[in-house]
Amino acid sequence: MFAAVIDDKTCEERLWKMKHSGETNFYLCEINRDTVIDATYKGNKSRYINHSCCPNTEMQKWMIDGETRIGIFATRDIKRGEHLTYDYKYG
Numbered sequence: 481m482f483a484a485v486i487d488d489k490t491c492e493e494r495l496w497k498m499k500h501s502g503e504t505n506f507y508l509c510e511i512n513r514d515t516v517i518d519a520t521y522k523g524n525k526s527r528y529i530n531h532s533c534c535p536n537t538e539m540q541k542w543m544i545d546g547e548t549r550i551g552i553f554a555t556r557d558i559k560r561g562e563h564l565t566y567d568y569k570y571g
Contacts, residue, residue, distance in 0.1 A: 483519035491516040511548050526552055532565035539566055
């Protein structure tokens with residue numbers, strides 16, 4: 481199941497619609513200046529990774545065959561049952 485890759489304009493339109501429909505959960509990840517992954521309605525388990533100021537994973541962007549790919553990698557040993565977290569880097 482793959483998330484939608486959308487441009488910034490489409491992202492803004494979707495956020496506006498979600499706001500006015502009372503939607504409070506959304507899963508967006510900015511890849512670059514005009515590319516956003518929208519996993520709000522379709523995505524994989526990574527969309528449930530929560531924010532932490534002291535995360536145990538990091539998101540890395542890689543260029544493969546001219547396309548940006550995203551990976552989430554552990555930054556330390558993670559204990560069984562421990563939640564996966566990363567820094568969303570808001571503002």
